Amino acid sequence: MRAYDAVVVGGGAIGMASARALAGEGLSVAVIDRGRLGGEASSAAAGMLGAQLEAHAPDAFYALCRESRAMYSNFAAALLEETGIDVEWVENGILQLARSEGVAAALRERMRWQRAAGDEAVWLDPAEVRALEPATADDVLGALYLPRDGNVHAPRLSAALRACVAGLCDVYEGEEVVAVERAGAGWRVRGARDVYAADRVVLAAGAWASPFLRALGIPLExxxxxxxxLALRPPRGAALRRTVYDAGTYLVPKRDGTVVVGATEEPDAGYDKRNTVDGLAALAAKALGAVPGLRGGEWVRAWSGLRPRLTGEAADPVIGPWPGAEGIILAVGHFRNGVLLAPITGRIVASAALGREPEDLWLPFWPPARFAARGGDVRANTPER
Structure with missing residues (x-):
């Protein structure tokens, strides 16, 4: 049996950022993943840092996203220094297109409350949109420009976090965790190959978290x-400089000249990651509708990822210690925002592991505050085995 101060179950961006933060506090840490670190949703992501794009109201989730976005410049610089890998962080802005009067009105309202919150949000008329991105559709009535939103190269971010974690922690890839059990005052993580003892266990298993939650009696799914x-290479003269978003479809330009287009949203596909003709055809049609200048571009590749969404009334992520199961720390349910929220999640997890009081910003995501406020039974079923 191998013993650690903390074992992180799950090696995506959230798990790796958590492990890095824990190791940075001087804890001995193991990271266990059923596959390769960063091999699932984290490296499949478009890499958008859309704190303003993803927010639908001036609420706690918006504040958390803004805080994590503000950390990214230093986060990317630190990873470059620690690993030599440039994650290609860029603050190039996002254009949310309005192609109907209803969307234009909604975007103007979004602009109003985001400005009131102290963010930058600019309304552009059609001529200003085409001056910034000439390849966009002729029927654009205007756009909301979010200059502080940006993106990273998700596979490079995953590679940098993996290299960093490998230098700070013990890494067990290809290790299927079969159980997380109470063992005295601590915990025992049973893998298919070995057993790992820890004072704290961080559950950051992404779309595979539910079996662990159920086994511990934690009422989350x-x-x-x-x-x-898909990724494409624009024809000559039609390169995008900013992310373009239209009716749920986003086109994210990367440093190598390609544009990442995403994404379908298929809640009933289970764990089937196969690409489908109809899914990709619909995605390509939406992309060309928003940016017709991409017609004639080169098809580069297609892929799929599985985003972890919490079910139920409140789908925001849950980050922090679980009441009634001392030593269990959750980092689950980040859905489309694992890349964006990785830096702040690492900070929250490390604070939870060290028993620090949560910052006010975190309370809506911090289990003791979030679930006690709902009046639910938050105790875990954690028998010793």
Missing amino acids: VRPVKGQM
Whole structure:
């Protein structure tokens, strides 16, 4: 049996950022993943840092996203220094297109409350949209420009986090965790190959978290939501400089000149990551509708990822210690925002592991505050085995 201060179950961006933060506090840490670190949703993501794009109201989730976005410049610089890998962080802005009067009105309202919150949000008329991105559709009535939203190269982020974690922690890839059990005052993580003892266990298993939650009696469920994506290379003269978003479809330009287009949202696909003709055809049609200048571009590749969405009334992520199961720390349900929220989640997990009081910003996501406020039974079923 191998013993650690903390074992992180799940090696996506959330699990790796948590492990890095824990190791940075001087804890001995193991990271266990059923596959390769960063091999699932984290490296499949478009890499958007859309704190303003993803928010639908000036609420706690919006505040959390803004805080994590603000951390990204230093986060990316630190990963470059620690690993030599550039995650290609860029603050190039996002254009949310309005192609109907109803969407235009909704975007103007979004602009109003985001400005009131102190964010930058600019309304552009059609001529200003085409001046910034000439390849966009002729029927655009305007756009909301979010200059502070940006993106990273998700596979490079996963590679950088993996290299960093490998230098700070013990890494067990290809190790299927079969049980997390109480063992005296601590915990025992049973893998298919070995057993790992820990004072704390961080559950960051993404779309595969539900079996662990159920076994511990934690009344949360995470389901996979399949997202198909594609990459293309624009024809000469039609390169995008900013992310373009239209009716749920986003086109994210990367440093190598390709554009990542995403994503379908398929909650009933289970764990099937196969690309489908109809899914990719619909995605390509939406992309060309928003940016007709991409017609004639080169098809590069297609892939899919499984995003972890919490079911139930409140789908925001749950991050922090679980009441009634001392030493269990959750980092689950980040859905489309695992890449964006990785830096702040690492900070929250490390604070939970060290028994620090949560910051006010975290309370809506911090289990003791979030679930006690709902009046639910938050105790876990954690028998010793």
